Amino acid sequence: VLDEMKGFSRGRLTIAVASTANYFVPRLIAGFCERHSSVSVTLEVTNRETLLSLLEANAMDLAIMGQPPGKDLVSHPFMENPLVMIAPPDHPLTRERNIPLERLRTEPFIMREQGSGTRGATERFFEKHGEQVVPAQIMHSSEAIKQAVEAGLGLGVLSVHTLEMELALGRLAVLDVAGFPIRRQWYVVYPQGKRFSRVGQGFLDFMLSEAPALLTVPSAPGPTGKPAREAKK
Numbered sequence: 001v002l003d004e005m006k007g008f009s010r011g012r013l014t015i016a017v018a019s020t021a022n023y024f025v026p027r028l029i030a031g032f033c034e035r036h037s038s039v040s041v042t043l044e045v046t047n048r049e050t051l052l053s054l055l056e057a058n059a060m061d062l063a064i065m066g067q068p069p070g071k072d073l074v075s076h077p078f079m080e081n082p083l084v085m086i087a088p089p090d091h092p093l094t095r096e097r098n099i100p101l102e103r104l105r106t107e108p109f110i111m112r113e114q115g116s117g118t119r120g121a122t123e124r125f126f127e128k129h130g131e132q133v134v135p136a137q138i139m140h141s142s143e144a145i146k147q148a149v150e151a152g153l154g155l156g157v158l159s160v161h162t163l164e165m166e167l168a169l170g171r172l173a174v175l176d177v178a179g180f181p182i183r184r185q186w187y188v189v190y191p192q193g194k195r196f197s198r199v200g201q202g203f204l205d206f207m208l209s210e211a212p213a214l215l216t217v218p219s220a221p222g223p224t225g226k227p228a229r230e231a232k233k
């Protein structure tokens with residue numbers, strides 16, 4: 001045990017995460033560093049497309065992202081990642097229930113950049129239902145989208161993990177859109193055949209065993225203030 005602690009305590013760990021995962025990954029890092037006090041972590045925060053190229057270059061210990069393409073990568077799901085549609089709390093649509101997608105044709109959408117997993121999942125969801133979502137504005141971070149939606153620029157679709165504080169404070173509302181939330185999962189990902197450092201292997205084991213205890217999926221209150229039916233398990 002002492003040996004193991006020693007090996008770990010000198011370790012450096014590079015974790016690359018989808019920008020929507022940076023809202024909870026620091027909690028995992030804190031839990032890990034509590035046990036292995038002088039592990040030094042570098043956290044890269046970027047979008048899905050960049051993560052896939054970092055994985056291809058084997059340029060990090062682990063990646064945390066939405067579902068990657070299966071080829072050459074190993075991925076373990078560890079938590080749900082519902083995407084919800086948000087509006088300012090005084091938006092007329094907050095009073096409607098089960099809003100059909102076609103009802104949203106005239107609404108401006110603030111969307112993430114090409115290469116974002118959130119954007120890709122949103123586009124696929126609309127396409128699957130015979131609709132198209134055209135961005136009125138493009139913003140490269142969830143933070144910018146939240147500010148833009150709050151300021152009344154349009155609607156947005158974001159991971160519920162990015163919205164915990166705004167929903168708790170009532171600064172943004174979740175719309176009751178038919179078929180929403182878009183169901184996704186978080187995955188920890190690495191290249192097939194990866195040779196882990198001790199600390200890398202340690203973090204992977206820690207994540208897979210402790211993530212459920214350390215992390216919770218924020219519940220999205222419905223427009224009535226009650227939890228939305230879709231947020232229930």
Ligand code: PGA
Nearest residue numbers: 018019048066116117118
């Ligand atoms: P992103 O994250 O929208 O920041 O790319 C989600 C994902 O990796 O799928």
